[in-house]
Amino acid sequence: xxxxxxxxxxxxxxxxxxxxxxxxxxxxxxxxxxxxxxxxxxxxxxxxxxxxxxxxxxxxxxxxxxxxxxxxxxxxxxxxxx
Numbered sequence: 725x726x727x728x729x730x731x732x733x734x735x736x737x738x739x740x741x742x743x744x745x746x747x748x749x750x751x752x753x754x755x756x757x758x759x760x761x762x763x764x765x766x767x768x769x770x771x772x773x774x775x776x777x778x779x780x781x782x783x784x785x786x787x788x789x790x791x792x793x794x795x796x797x798x799x800x801x802x803x804x805x806x
Contacts, residue, residue: 754770761768761775769776782789 758768
């Protein structure tokens with residue numbers, strides 16, 4: 725009977741160590757790089773496991789933000805009171 729208790733204790737200890745190593749590996753491979761990327765202000769791509777810099781839309785269109793003018797406001801139509 726004592727032999728079963730000792731064997732069970734080793735099995736539980738082994739499962740605990742394997743699970744702990746798996747959780748630490750998951751954090752090291754997936755969680756910590758994503759957190760580091762977020763702190764840097766970049767975007768994390770979980771599919772490709774990459775930290776990417778956001779690209780402003782004006783770089784793609786070629787229109788600098790300083791050349792943009794706000795559109796003229798259109799007058800609001802006054803609703804007729806019944």
